[in-house]
Amino acid sequence: MPLTKEKKSELINKFGGKATNTGSSPVQVALLTTRINELTEHLKAHPKDVHSRRGLLLMVSRRSKLLKYIGVQDIAAYRSLTEQLGIRQKI
Numbered sequence: 001m002p003l004t005k006e007k008k009s010e011l012i013n014k015f016g017g018k019a020t021n022t023g024s025s026p027v028q029v030a031l032l033t034t035r036i037n038e039l040t041e042h043l044k045a046h047p048k049d050v051h052s053r054r055g056l057l058l059m060v061s062r063r064s065k066l067l068k069y070i071g072v073q074d075i076a077a078y079r080s081l082t083e084q085l086g087i088r089q090k091i
Contacts, residue, residue: 032063035084
């Protein structure tokens, strides 16, 4: 199930600061985290859906790379972002 416009704009405003800041790394991580959580719930109900599982792994990998980039740039921003989203910290 795709994100609704309201939920997406709420995440952009919360993590990007303003509505036009859609491409920043924290916003991308927040959007990916929301999609990952929804897809995880889907896979609990449909454990044999291999194609969705592959998409989930690709999203997790992309989020991991973005989090690594944020951690290198600003460790405080990384820690606050992972705390807000409820993601385990690797750094």
